Amino acid sequence: MFPTPIEKTSRSWQITYQWLLPVVLIIWLLPLIAVAVFSIKPDADFTNGNYWGIPSSFEMFNNYGKVFFESDMPRYLLNSFMITIPTVIGAVALSSMTGFALGVYKFRGNLLIFFMFIAGNFVPFQILMVPVRDLTLSLNLYDTKTGLILFHVAFQTGFCTLFMRNFIRALPFPLIEAARVEGVAEWRIFLYVVLPLMKPALAALAVLIFTFIWNDYFWAIVLTQGPDSQPVTAGITSFNSQYRAAYHLMSAGSIVAALPPVAMFFLMQKHFIAGLTLGAVK
Amino acid sequence: MTAPAVPDTHPPVKRSWYKENEIAVTPWLFLLPGILFFALYVIIPIFQSFWISFHQWDGLGEKTWVGLGNYERLLGGDRKFEVSFWNNLKWLVLYLLAIPMGLFISLFLNQTVRGIRLYKSLFFFPFVISQVVVGLVFSWFYLPGDQGLLNNVVGVFGLGPYNILGSPDSATYGIIAAGLWPQTAYCMILYLTGLNAVDPEQVEAARLDGAKGHKMLWYVIIPQLKPATFIAFVVTIIGALRSFDFIAVMTNGGPFGSTRVLSFYMFEESLSEFGFRMGYGAAIAVVLFFIMLGFITYFLWSMYQDEKGAR
Numbered sequence: 001m002f003p004t005p006i007e008k009t010s011r012s013w014q015i016t017y018q019w020l021l022p023v024v025l026i027i028w029l030l031p032l033i034a035v036a037v038f039s040i041k042p043d044a045d046f047t048n049g050n051y052w053g054i055p056s057s058f059e060m061f062n063n064y065g066k067v068f069f070e071s072d073m074p075r076y077l078l079n080s081f082m083i084t085i086p087t088v089i090g091a092v093a094l095s096s097m098t099g100f101a102l103g104v105y106k107f108r109g110n111l112l113i114f115f116m117f118i119a120g121n122f123v124p125f126q127i128l129m130v131p132v133r134d135l136t137l138s139l140n141l142y143d144t145k146t147g148l149i150l151f152h153v154a155f156q157t158g159f160c161t162l163f164m165r166n167f168i169r170a171l172p173f174p175l176i177e178a179a180r181v182e183g184v185a186e187w188r189i190f191l192y193v194v195l196p197l198m199k200p201a202l203a204a205l206a207v208l209i210f211t212f213i214w215n216d217y218f219w220a221i222v223l224t225q226g227p228d229s230q231p232v233t234a235g236i237t238s239f240n241s242q243y244r245a246a247y248h249l250m251s252a253g254s255i256v257a258a259l260p261p262v263a264m265f266f267l268m269q270k271h272f273i274a275g276l277t278l279g280a281v282k
Numbered sequence: 283m284t285a286p287a288v289p290d291t292h293p294p295v296k297r298s299w300y301k302e303n304e305i306a307v308t309p310w311l312f313l314l315p316g317i318l319f320f321a322l323y324v325i326i327p328i329f330q331s332f333w334i335s336f337h338q339w340d341g342l343g344e345k346t347w348v349g350l351g352n353y354e355r356l357l358g359g360d361r362k363f364e365v366s367f368w369n370n371l372k373w374l375v376l377y378l379l380a381i382p383m384g385l386f387i388s389l390f391l392n393q394t395v396r397g398i399r400l401y402k403s404l405f406f407f408p409f410v411i412s413q414v415v416v417g418l419v420f421s422w423f424y425l426p427g428d429q430g431l432l433n434n435v436v437g438v439f440g441l442g443p444y445n446i447l448g449s450p451d452s453a454t455y456g457i458i459a460a461g462l463w464p465q466t467a468y469c470m471i472l473y474l475t476g477l478n479a480v481d482p483e484q485v486e487a488a489r490l491d492g493a494k495g496h497k498m499l500w501y502v503i504i505p506q507l508k509p510a511t512f513i514a515f516v517v518t519i520i521g522a523l524r525s526f527d528f529i530a531v532m533t534n535g536g537p538f539g540s541t542r543v544l545s546f547y548m549f550e551e552s553l554s555e556f557g558f559r560m561g562y563g564a565a566i567a568v569v570l571f572f573i574m575l576g577f578i579t580y581f582l583w584s585m586y587q588d589e590k591g592a593r
Contacts, residue, residue: 001392001480001482001485002389002392002477002480002485002498002499002502002503003389003392003393004494005393005394006393006394006395017393017395018395021395021401024390025401025404025405028404028405029404029408030423030431030435031419031420031422031423031431031463032408032419034419034422034423034431035418035419035422038422049428049429051425051428051429051430051434052428052431052434094315094316094319095316097312097313097315097316098312098313098316098317100312101308101309101310101312101313102309102313104309105305105308105309107306107309110309111586111589113313113317115582115585115586116320116325117316117320118581118582118585119578119582120320120324120325122520122574122577122578122581123324123328123571123574123578124523124524124545124567124570124571124574125524125526125545126544126545126548126549126563126566126567126570126571127327127328127331127564127567127568127570127571128323128324128327128328128331129331129548129549129552129563129567130327130330130331130334130341130552130560130563130564130567131326131327131330131331131334132323132327134330134341135322135323135327150319150323151323153319154319154320154322154323154324155320155323155324157316157319157320158320158324161316185304186304186305186308187308190312211410214412215411215412215413215414217412217413217414217526217527217530217531218526218527218549221530222549222553233412233414233415236414236415236418237414237531240418247422250418250422251418251422254415254418254419255415257412257414257415258411258412258415261410261411261412262407262410262411264410265403265407265410266403266407269403273406273471273475276468276471276472277471277472277475277476277510277513279509279512279513280472280473280475280476280509280510280513281475281476281478281479281509281510
């Protein structure tokens, strides 16, 4: 193990390390802690210039209550869920099929198609922006959740295919051959042999895509406009212009907007990290 | 009897065409929906953008062919374009700092003390928060005067106060620093996973040979972390060139346009309140695309070498 395990080092370093850990963590999370402090302060503190002193009163319930009951925030949150969840299902479904095709079969153009998915996944969003906006307009889906979902599903299929294909490649191939010898139809092999083995990959992709889509901002402002369909990342900016300089509300709103992916991460940590670090180990 | 030169095309049991060609046809059936979607929303739009970039177009009326006119204007002394391009370079170079910083933190955290798992998650979780919120958080952190926490902290050491986002000299660096925060967390988690897989026997062998500290790190550990480094490099480069959210949220390109990058400038030209110049915007996107293409080609080439090795 590297660096040297702490148990095998000098006593003084062991003690230093134990103190250092929380101190470094606090410094690392300082900007976030600052926002959390902002979000429980009363309005008066900001008008009186008491930005960093002790809060003159504890207004957490008040501030968060305002966010939830007196603003468009709940609508934006709901929109985010209604965009994110169908996208996750769509992208995972499409890519488990493409990943299966590219991972199991040998045919001409296999690698070419695979590389097309990878390359497409890396292109700058801006080169897609004008045509995708046009396409969405001509489908009459501009400023709808469906328009946003369709694009997200298509785009995420690139990354998901990379992920699924590499995962399927690592499965024991004799299993598939054995099924073939038994005369099992190919689509049944997919459904009953491969898919059950892909559960960890499906879970990892689902949490990753959830986070990616929830946090998307660019496409939200390109393809949607108002509180009817905009997700919370775009909503938070209009929320902030509504409460300009009301730092206590803006920070409470930001925390609420950031929470679902954070909760997802802490609940499904193992899958999340397995997904993100795919390929980091040979 | 020799075997027939032509394979027997009439098996005794008559089977359907699909059954005959099942292995050849199935992959295409499975690929079809994915490819169609991906082509419609990703591949074809790339070419459409090229086409649009040769036109003058407000997004609604007729397109007017201008040939290379947009590119001549763009590369022939558009000040905004120059500023954006240099800022993109700053992003690229400084964003790469996330890799050594991530490695450093992962080395710091690669221990087995009580509660270390929670520490690792808490160090990682800036990456999970949306860039919009990170941008907001940092713009409040940087607030001028004694409003921002940063000025309160540096004030203890007798420095400041700074107005980081308000001054054209420092605004871009302030945004990049905000971007480095989640990116470092990402690189850290890649390296933590990589460190987990480092061969303990090699480390012990190197220890017996007297290697330790930075020598051990440089000659034994880092070579074994190569796959993690490659991925960290890919995601950091792509992240640097995709920077848009931070700029839109923190400065909206200002002050005096000093924080624009190509992705932001493109958006501004195509969908700004000053009118839709989609042709010009598409030309900017094409330039950005070619910058990215250089990196994409390199990434794909590296992956192709791996694939060949795997077969």
